[in-house]
Amino acid sequence: MAQRRREGSMSACELAGIVVEHLRLLRSVGGESQDPTARREATEGLSEGFGFLAWLSWDMWEIGSAQRYYQAAVRLARESRHRTLVAYMIGSLAVFSASTGNAHRGLLFLEKARNALPNSSRHAVVDAWMSSTAAITHAAAGDEKAAWGHIDDAEEAVTSISSDEQPPWPWVMRFxxxxxxxxxxxxxxxxxxxxxxxxxxxxxxxxxxxxHTAQYALTLLDQATAHSMKAEYEQSASVALIALNVAAVKNSHRVVRAAWRTRQAIPAAVTCDAINQLDARLHELDPIDI
Known part of the structure; x- marks a missing residue:
């Protein structure tokens, strides 16, 4: 969790190196312990750490590495026998798969995540996260009815979460x-x-x-895409430019790729100062003169 709090102020590349060293230390300490409880807790920590490393790899657009780290996170979660952790990691893998172009695979992982989640330890925060995860996975697959149904489920769960309520486990973020x-x-x-x-x-x-500057930038780029859908191209470019500037400290390749997608939604024949500035910023961050 300490490393996650640094995510907003450090690039994924810098933070990934710190996380890798932390995981090596945790693996060493856990492997040497003779206490079953300590070994189990170390395995849970390793699972969460590999899940975070997968997120950072995704931010760097190292898709193959992200895939391997998510798989390691799921395997370690199963070794820990913490079923909610298993569901959380598989659900994260579902979102990753759907968001990187494989919605069908995401749906398969989503079903596995639901099956892994034990009814005996359900919590409103977990339910809200799982339903929201299901919504965007189904939306990526084009299943409108299922997507909105899961958004409704998430909203119902959120209403039962108090404003000062903390997640039941450190690897589940507040919702x-x-x-x-x-x-x-x-x-x-x-x-x-x-x-x-x-x-x-x-x-x-x-x-x-x-x-969470990278996530904030991605949210802004969703906003920019919505403006493009309404043919509000100048507004789209302006918001996309803000997103790139917000995430500048992160050097996020995921954000840059999302910004390129927003730019591609603007017809080539349309031009204005905001679009020209967006082009200049994109070429600065992702140069074509190499």
Whole structure:
């Protein structure tokens, strides 16, 4: 968790090196312990660490590495026998698969995540996260009915979470109405509802900028895409430019790729100062003169 708190101020490349060393130390300490409880807790920590390393690799757009790290996180979660951790890691792998172009694979992982989640330890935070994960996975697959149904389930779960309630496990992040708005925004964009997406923007961006700059930038790029869908191309370019500047400290290849997708949604014949500035910033971050 200490490393996660540094995510907003360090690039994924810098942070990944720190996480790798932390995992080596944790593996060494856990392997030497004769206490079964300590060994189990170390295995849980390794699973969470590999899941975070997968997230960082995704941010660097090292897709093969991210895939391997997620698989390691799932394997270690199973070794720990913490079924909710297993469900969390498989659910994360589902989102990763759907978001990187394999929605069908994401749906298969999603079903495995649901089957892994024990009814005996259900918690509103976990339910909200799992339902939101299901929503964006189904949206990526084009299943509108299922996606909105899961958003409704997530909203119901969020209403039962108190404002000061902490997640039941350290590897489950806090979940609130603002975070749900972000999932709703992504779902709306993926399903082609720009007006609904734009309605979600104020709530979705409430608290992200301070702590999770890459995720905040991705939310802004969803907003920019929604503007493009409405042929509001100047506004789209302006928001995309803000997103790139917000995430500058992160050097996030995932953000840059998302910004290119936003740019591609703007017709080549359309031009204005904001679009020209966006082009210049993209070429600066991802130069073609190599």
């Amino acid at each position: 609130d109405a603002a975070k749900l708005a972000g999932y709703r925004l992504t779902t709306a964009v993926n399903l082609g509802y720009p007006d609904l997406a734009l309605e979600c923007v104020p709530a979705a961006t409430t608290a992200q900028a301070r702590n």
